[in-house]
Amino acid sequence: MSARIGVVTFPGSLDDGDAARAVRIAGGEPVRLWHADPDLHGVDAVILPGGFSYGDYLRCGAIARFAPVMESIVDAARGGMPVLGICNGFQILCEAHLLPGALTRNQHLHFRTRDQLLRMEAVNTPFTNNYVAGQEVLIPVKHGEGRYVADQRTLDELEATGRIVARYIGNPNGSMRDIAGVTNEAGNVVGLMPHPEHAVDLLTGPSVDGLGFFTSILKHVAGAPA
Amino acid sequence: MARVVVDVMLKPEILDPQGQAVANALPRLGIDGVASVRIGRRIEIEFTGEPDLDRAREIADKLLANPVIEDFTVRLEETDSGESAR
Helix, strand or coil: CCCEEEEEECCCECCHHHHHHHHHHHCCEEEEEECCCCCCCCCCEEEECCECHHHHCCCCCCCHHHCHHHHHHHHHHHCCCCEEEECHHHHHHHHCCCCCCEEECCCCCCCEEEEEEEEECCCCCCCCCCCCCCCEEEEEEEECCCEEECCHHHHHHHHHCCCEEEEECCCCCCCHHHEEEEECCCCCEEEECCCHHHCCCCCCCCCCCCHHHHHHHHHHHHHCCC | CEEEEEEEEECCCCCCHHHHHHHHHHHHHCCCCCCCCCCCEEEEECCCCCCCHHHHHHHHHHHHCCCCCEEEEEEEEECCCCCCCC
16 A cells, blocks of 8 residues: 655645646655644655745734644644655645744745756655765755745754755855755754755646655655554 | 734844845945844734724734744834824
């Protein structure tokens, strides 16, 4: 039986369809989850997709954090369920305090859309185990508020404990220490500003470098004790 | 009637590129001597009953401000609707 990967749709989500498609291309079974339904339908992992949930009102991710489905996801994540937040999903995970730091307005104030080179670092997470540390990957970014900030102590701790998932090669937004993605202390929650779901086939993406995030979670679920 | 006003500001150490952009535009208005501009957010809350500062603080802490990057203050403000009850 293939792994069941939940993909949440909030009002204003954009990339839920692409995330579900990426799960399918990787060989998993995408399960669409609805923001107003707290039932996670027995999924093995959850993806919070990109977009502009609740219009990005107040702060990106600030209102989505209180959606009924998020209460279940926060509980499940604290219990060890793998959760990947992409772009707006990363912002939601920071607002929900499942990940440290915050995503703020790009330093140069411009929305940035481009194919972005990244260097993978933490390859021990459920979403990155198919990469090798130091591997360079080409994955699109598209955001106006992707500048990762945290206090110096938090940044030092993230580096010392190997919790930086990926760094930009050529920083597109002014992120502190070129951070493109981080993981939590337990390693089951991952936030990533770039969009791996847009790099899973050569017809629609600049590479297939993003597919590894989705094959990684399937491998993780297959190998996890029942 | 009184309302509760919540002011949310980025912490001093957090970069405010919007404020910088405004500051950089001021010379074009012929205004100089401005050292810095920082942009925050003002939220007005009206309760159905008596204004509740503790409740407002809870709202600010949980939703209106992100304590990782922002500070907030909460205060009462008299509204100037002509027909005051007192």
